[in-house]
Amino acid sequence: MGYDVADVSELEPRGPGGVVRMVRKALGARAFGFNYFDFPPNHTGHEHDERESGHEEVFFCVRGSGLMRIDGEEVELREGRFVRIDPEPSRVPVSGPDGMVFLVIGAPLEGKYEPPSWG
Numbered sequence: 001m002g003y004d005v006a007d008v009s010e011l012e013p014r015g016p017g018g019v020v021r022m023v024r025k026a027l028g029a030r031a032f033g034f035n036y037f038d039f040p041p042n043h044t045g046h047e048h049d050e051r052e053s054g055h056e057e058v059f060f061c062v063r064g065s066g067l068m069r070i071d072g073e074e075v076e077l078r079e080g081r082f083v084r085i086d087p088e089p090s091r092v093p094v095s096g097p098d099g100m101v102f103l104v105i106g107a108p109l110e111g112k113y114e115p116p117s118w119g
Helices: 023-027
Strands: 033-039 055-070 073-078 082-085 091-108
Touching: 023 033, 033 055, 073 091
Parallel strands: none
Antiparallel strands: 033 091, 055 073, 055 082, 055 091
């Protein structure tokens, strides 16, 4: 079989507040990382950077709105918007008053993707 299928509604909520669905792990994808996030209203995510992994990340807002704080600068996230971030800047997603559903896709700029131990 050359494919896998996963339904977000059937994936166990993980992470602080149960906002993460581990889609990459469910599908067994190996070339890049990606996960689905469902933030309740006015929720602040985990601030981090990707210096150690060297991952470039792309955030895609599926539903709702909020913002991405990138090295202290606020970038609006709204339905249909993509935001790409280099490995070095610190980043933290924050949902607006209606919550926000978004997808994060990442892979190293150099070398091969290695799934993290946590997911």
